[in-house]
Amino acid sequence: MTRFPRLRLSLLTAALAGGLAVFPAGSSRAEGSFTPAQRQEIVAIVRNALKTDPTILADAITAMRAETEAQQQAKGLQAVRANRAKLAGSSGDIVLGNPKGSLSVVEFYDPRCPYCRKVLPDLDRLVSAEPDLRLVEKVVPVLGPASQMEAEAIAAAGLQGGYLKLQQALMSDSQPASVARIRALATATGLDADRLERDMKGPDVAAILHENMDLARQVGLEGTPTFLIGEKAIIPGAASFEDLKSEVDSLRKPS
Template sequence: MTRILPKSAGLLLLATAASIASFTPLRAETSFTPSQRKEIVEIVRQALKQDPSILSDAIASMRAQGEAAQQAASLQAVHDNAGKLGAANTDVVLGNPHGSVTVVEFYDPRCPYCRKVLPIIDKLVADDSDLRFVEKVIPVLGPNSQLEAQALIAAGRQNAYLKFQHALMSDSSAPSLDRIRSIAQSVGLDVARLEKDMKDSTVIALLRENLDLARKLGVDGTPTFIIGEKTIIPGAASEDDLKAAIAAARKAK
């Protein structure tokens, strides 16, 4: 999974401090004298020396609680933004437009994990005639991602999104506008029109909207899959994991 922002080492330090503080059930500054606080700190220090796993267990527990809270917040945001997730007519929709289950993928064309799952997505869409698959491009890996994302949306205006996407994301040459021109020409696109559409304000606005929505949902890396309104799978999910989530969403209807 390509992360949008790296995990801060400061979070680990905060978790450590909070873990130690959790050994005192009441606020130390109001409940204990200085000598009592000193004694408590010494007890904690000795406990950690005798069993260092106490600290790692506490940090793991806090991390799990934080992740669960983030997951709950993200799912609430999915519910609140359901209309923007699956109904926008500017998104690329694969499979059955009226499928009973919708999968939304946030991806960056330069993300290696997004490239890895591309054949899995192709297979899911081909095998499941009742699946609606929505692709939302979010250029999070810098200027080259922005350029390629604009080209992808522009290719869609020539009804060549899939052809161009697969050619672009399977090509390993250095990123550049010339590379985009060459790939576009190889799949039969009108290159001059593609370049013009890439600069269109509507295309730029769509990508900005996708990024804003990803932030609201707590998406912190690519790819991220949202299945229905109950499941979020970050990272390069396996075919089996995606199938199981789709089946669960279908059963829940």
């Protein structure tokens, strides 16, 4: 009876479950080279292994998930490097911290995302703790019409130099999104509400959001917030201050 090392047996288990066969690179064996009796024996080995140790399948799934995530990360980082200039920030973004800082972080966020709102204090804390940090925030409306409306408003506020003021007002507001509410908050923060409403549907705002969404797709964004840590890592989700600080510290180390 052929014996498989645990990892190989795990991969074989998952492969057979999916109707595939797994062989080492360069192997002369192919699925068609097994006789029906040999294939039946392999299936029996796998079934017996799963009965005696069900964690084998869980290990296989974990291993495949990790491999998939690593591939997605590599593909995303390739896109980050290819779009270095655009990710450095444009007139449609807000740059927090040191505009000339050497430690670069980019956040993709949705103004209606509760996790994006939750992480705001940690980002302020991170900027205060890292004098060489350059944090670029890119707004992406991914959660529906309300997000689209507020993203347009934030980008339009940037045309008046009021991006951060309206962003903070909207992301700390608990009222339903509406043009009337946006106008009220814009006026309260010293912005021209009439101009803001016009600009929200103008070509400049449309171009800003289109570019941000295109960049998000290229780096493989699956949700918000998502953080790009220089060109070293893509961190999805509302990472804690400690995790973000650790990732930023890693930018000081040579690749």
